[in-house]
Amino acid sequence: MDTARFTRISGFAFRIERFGRMRVPAVIYADRALLAEMDDKVLEQLTNVATLPGIVGAACAMPDAHWGYGFPIGGVAAFDPDAGGVISAGGVGFDISCGVRTLLTGLTEDEIEPAKARLASALFARIPAGVGSTGRVHLDAGEMTAMLRGGARWAVERGYGEEADLERIEERGTMKGAQPEHVSDRARARQRDEMGTLGSGNHYLEVQRVSRILAPDIAPLLGLHEREVVVSIHCGSRGLGHQVGTDYLRQMAIAAAEHGIELPDRELASAPIRSPVGEAYLGAMRAATNCALANRQIITHLTREVFGELFPGRHLRLLYDVSHNTCKVEEHVVGGRAMQLYVHRKGATRAFGPGHPDLPPSLAAVGQPVLIGGSMGTASYVLVGTAPGMALAFGSACHGAGRRMSRHAALHHWRGRELVDELRDRGIIVRSPSSRGVAEEAPGAYKDVGAVVDAAEGAGLARKVAKLEPLVCIKG
Amino acid sequence: MTEARWEHFPHGADVGVRGLGPSMDAAFEQAAAALTAVITDPTTVAPSEAVEIACSAPDDALLLADWLNALVYEMSTRKMLFGRFEVRIEGDHLSGKAFGERADASRHHPAAEIKGATYTALGVRREQGQWIAQCVVDV
Numbered sequence: 036m037d038t039a040r041f042t043r044i045s046g047f048a049f050r051i052e053r054f055g056r057m058r059v060p061a062v063i064y065a066d067r068a069l070l071a072e073m074d075d076k077v078l079e080q081l082t083n084v085a086t087l088p089g090i091v092g093a094a095c096a097m098p099d100a101h102w103g104y105g106f107p108i109g110g111v112a113a114f115d116p117d118a119g120g121v122i123s124a125g126g127v128g129f130d131i132s133c134g135v136r137t138l139l140t141g142l143t144e145d146e147i148e149p150a151k152a153r154l155a156s157a158l159f160a161r162i163p164a165g166v167g168s169t170g171r172v173h174l175d176a177g178e179m180t181a182m183l184r185g186g187a188r189w190a191v192e193r194g195y196g197e198e199a200d201l202e203r204i205e206e207r208g209t210m211k212g213a214q215p216e217h218v219s220d221r222a223r224a225r226q227r228d229e230m231g232t233l234g235s236g237n238h239y240l241e242v243q244r245v246s247r248i249l250a251p252d253i254a255p256l257l258g259l260h261e262r263e264v265v266v267s268i269h270c271g272s273r274g275l276g277h278q279v280g281t282d283y284l285r286q287m288a289i290a291a292a293e294h295g296i297e298l299p300d301r302e303l304a305s306a307p308i309r310s311p312v313g314e315a316y317l318g319a320m321r322a323a324t325n326c327a328l329a330n331r332q333i334i335t336h337l338t339r340e341v342f343g344e345l346f347p348g349r350h351l352r353l354l355y356d357v358s359h360n361t362c363k364v365e366e367h368v369v370g371g372r373a374m375q376l377y378v379h380r381k382g383a384t385r386a387f388g389p390g391h392p393d394l395p396p397s398l399a400a401v402g403q404p405v406l407i408g409g410s411m412g413t414a415s416y417v418l419v420g421t422a423p424g425m426a427l428a429f430g431s432a433c434h435g436a437g438r439r440m441s442r443h444a445a446l447h448h449w450r451g452r453e454l455v456d457e458l459r460d461r462g463i464i465v466r467s468p469s470s471r472g473v474a475e476e477a478p479g480a481y482k483d484v485g486a487v488v489d490a491a492e493g494a495g496l497a498r499k500v501a502k503l504e505p506l507v508c509i510k511g
Numbered sequence: 512m513t514e515a516r517w518e519h520f521p522h523g524a525d526v527g528v529r530g531l532g533p534s535m536d537a538a539f540e541q542a543a544a545a546l547t548a549v550i551t552d553p554t555t556v557a558p559s560e561a562v563e564i565a566c567s568a569p570d571d572a573l574l575l576a577d578w579l580n581a582l583v584y585e586m587s588t589r590k591m592l593f594g595r596f597e598v599r600i601e602g603d604h605l606s607g608k609a610f611g612e613r614a615d616a617s618r619h620h621p622a623a624e625i626k627g628a629t630y631t632a633l634g635v636r637r638e639q640g641q642w643i644a645q646c647v648v649d650v
Contacts, residue, residue, distance in 0.1 A: 074523055102523030104631035104647060129626040129649045166550060166621035167590050167614045225587045235624045236650045274587050277626040277649075281580050288630060289569065301572075302630040441521035442623075442650065471622035 036075045038067055047494035048427075050093070051078065056299070057085040064428065064494040065098040069486055072439060076102035077109075083299040084112050088307070089120025091376055092369050095428040097383050098490035099437030099482060103128070105302040108382035111431045113367065114308065115376060121296065121305035122313045124287055124320075126379035128360040129280035131320055132327035133238075133271030135406040135434075136204075136356035137417065138335060139258045140265060140342060141349060144244045147264050147506060150345055154242065155464040155507040157341045162240055162334055163232040164511040165468035170231035172333060179223055182230070183215035186325030187356075190332035196339075196353075200332065202395040204356040205385065208332070210325050214318025218275065219282050222319075225274025226326065231333035235469070235511035237435075237476055238270040239408075240338065242507035243415060249499040253419060256401050257354060259501045266342075266351065267415060267503070268334050269408050270511070271360065272327035279323045283316040308377055320362060331356060354417075355404035359384045359434040367429050378429045386420035386432035386497045405497045407488055408435045411465060412458050412478035414504050416488045418497035432497040436484035445480040446471065454478075458508075467510035476510060517545035520632075522647045527632055528579070529645035535571065535635065538642035539578055540596040543609065546579055546628075547593055549650060550586075551619040556594030558610030567604045571635035575644050578605055579628035590614050592621070623650040 041049035041063070049070055051061045061081040063070060077100045084106055085094040091113045100109030105125025114120030140147075147154065163170050174182060182189045187208030188201055201208035233240060245263050248254045259265075272279075287304035290312045296305055306313040339351050362379045369376075387394060387403040394403055402419035409415045413436065424430060440448070451470030454477055458465050467473050492499050515532035526549050530541025547553040564581045568574040578598070586592060593611035614621060626649040633646035 076523065104525075104629035104649065108524055125629075129629075165616065166624040167616070169590075221584055225584065227588070228590075235621075236626075278584070281583075281627040284627075284630065285573065285576070288573070300630075301633065304630065438524045441523060442526055443519055443521040468616055469620055469622045471620060475622060 036071065036073050036078055038070050047490050051082065057082055059085050059090050060093050061085050062093045063096040063100065064490065064496060066486065066490045066493065069098050069490055073100060074102045077107045080107040081110060083303055084110060086299055087121050087303065087305055088296060089114040089118040091115050091374065097431065097433040098487045099433040099435055101437045103381060106379065106381040109433065109437060110381045111379065111383045111428045113376040113378045113429050115374060116308040120308050120377060122308050122316060122362055122377055123303060123305040123379060124280055124283040124316060125302055125304055126381050127320060127362050128381050129277045130271035130360055131276035131279060131323035132358040133360045134327065134331065134356060134358035135267055135269045135408050136331050136335065137354040137406050138266040138338065138351040139354050140351055142264045142346060144262050144264060147242065151464060151506060154345055155466050157345060158240060158338065158507065159466035159509050161337050161341050162509060164509055166235050168232050169228040172230040173228060174230060179226065180215045182329050183218060183322035183325050184213050185209055186328035187332040190329045195333045195336035200353045203353040204328060205358055208328055210321045212318065213322040213325050215322045217315040217319040218279060218322050222275045222278035222282065225278045229273040230330060231337060232273060233270045233334065233511040234273060235472060238511040240509040241267050241505045243267055243503035243505050245501050246504040247502040249501055253401055253500050257404060257417065257500060258352065259417060265354065265503060266338055267406065267408065268331055270330060270334065272323045273330055275326045276323040279319045283319065286312050324358065324361065327358065355406060357384050357406050380431055382434050383431045384434045385430060386424055387430045388420045388422035388425050390422065405432045407433060407484065409484035410436050410478040410481040411476055411508050411510065412461065412463060412505065413484055414502050416484065416499060416503065417501045418488060418491065418499050421495060421498055424496045427494065427496055433487050433491045436481035436487055438480055439482045440480040442475040445475050445477050448479065449474045449477040463505050463508060465508045465510060473510060515541050517541040517548065519545060519548065525647050525649050527645060527647045529643060531641055531643050533641065535600055535642045536598045538644035539575060539598040539600065542575060542579065542644045543582055543596040546582060546625065546648060549623060549625055549648060550621045551592060553594040555619055556592045557612045558595045559612045562589065562609045564607045564609060565605065569603060572633050574603065574605055575635050576628045576630060576633055576646060578607065579646065579648065582609055583625050583627055585609065592619055625650055
């Protein structure tokens with residue numbers, strides 16, 4: 036996009052002042068090259084978000100922002116319920132509470148290397164991935180409701196994981212305020228066979244090596260050591276979350292006019308937080324969040340089973356679990372005043388700084404881990420939230436590399452088989468049920484994740500702790 | 512007479528599906544074929560079983576999103592893929608049939624599952640005698 040339209044407010048922050056019906060300015064955190072590369076649609080969507088009732092501060096975009104639906108992916112916006120603030124199904128996304136968790140194996144690269152191919156095959160066989168794959172856990176109506184209320188805690192109580200996992204998950208593993216009664220029968224039907232499945236698209240499970248420690252003072256406190264191996268899991272709330280998104284996007288689009296909300300685009304469908312539709316969506320969205328947390332918890336259990344068979348006696352500890360498609364009620368100080376705000380993060384990670392009351396005691400001094408997934412052949416990063424970042428974008432940071440090329444274009448550039456061979460020659464084993472799916476997710480279709488995290492750190496949103504590089508990738 | 516066909520159009524992270532045809536019914540049928548093509552080649556799907564779909568919406572654009580989302584739901588819960596479609600729209604009501612078979616990874620090599628039809632670039636319009644029905648789907 037045309038960078039001349041922006042006012043540079045710091046080394047890594049660019050602002051568009053209010054114009055037209057915008058209630059607040061828009062701010063994009065990026066370096067000049069990332070900003071220039073961004074689609075014009077990011078700015079169009081961000082300035083549209085800035086027109087929504089009750090928005091506070093600024094409509095923000097992270098360095099990995101790209102064209103989404105309604106909100107840009109990489110968008111952050113906070114709304115004040117006392118000022119007519121809204122909640123937006125598009126501002127959370129279809130894949131509610133999609134996120135990343137990282138497990139520490141305590142194993143070294145040298146221990147993994149001889150077993151790498153066997154490990155890849157065993158993980159691919161155990162963890163259902165790809166279109167139409169079905170999980171091993173099937174829930175009856177009562178258990179479905181219990182899962183929607185309990186999230187990861189429900190999973191741990193059923194034997195999938197351990198109590199210690201819970202404090203390393205946002206919301207301690209259970210999103211409060213879930214109202215399963217607002218989740219439709221259709222949403223439940225879509226989840227019947229999908230518990231503990233990875234899904235497809237950009238979802239993955241990766242075995243990664245810690246290739247570089249970037250903050251030696253923090254990394255050991257998170258259990259990260261150079262040349263050790265971690266496992267990262269990226270997936271969300273599966274069919275249930277997708278259907279909740281579909282159901283409420285429609286209801287909000289139809290109800291917006293009744294609420295007097297003038298939508299610049301239908302895709303921004305929103306409802307007042309304090310309205311029947313808004314409250315029902317909140318209850319359903321929180322239930323879908325629990326579905327995502329339970330899903331990642333079950334996949335963690337399956338991963339531990341595989342490692343337990345290949346490396347007897349070794350135990351995988353949960354480093355942290357972040358969700359990057361969310362709306363949460365949080366206290367933020369805006370203009371010197373503490374406010375309870377509904378913070379939407381669409382393709383953005385919460386990044387609370389040290390000392391934040393929501394952090395577990397073991398992370399209070401460090402800040403919240405921020406897990407950034409790269410693309411198949413490139414690096415991922417662990418960052419932590421910073422105290423100054425709390426005042427920038429409501430304690431948020433980026434979530435991944437962000438696409439620079441559409442799936443459509445990627446298919447013209449790459450072939451799945453050749454990519455898998457090329458990555459194998461670089462020591463990365465890819466297992467996927469779909470060759471075309473691999474081509475659509477080609478590393479070259481994504482932005483340079485290094486530049487994205489550098490910009491996040493440069494802007495002060497989060498601090499880099501470690502770089503991770505893939506050894507094995509199970510693609511959905 | 513305009514020939515009915517489908518195409519994909521690019522979107523930053525997801526995929527745009529577009530159906531074109533001599534009638535609104537035909538454009539909706541083709542948009543559904545474009546939806547399947549996000550997952551697999553629609554011509555590889557045998558039309559051995561028919562699933563009936565009915566939906567109503569306050570306007571044509573929402574009706575298109577509802578039709579595509581109904582197909583996403585049927586694919587997801589029946590583990591099926593659909594290759595051929597019949598649509599009849601009367602007023603604000605659509606009645607349709609989707610013909611397909613159970614998804615078979617070894618034959619269909621499904622590339623991505625569809626989370627839902629979005630309202631991004633959503634529209635149903637008539638241009639130079641041709642109906643166009645389109646939206647972006649989230650994958």
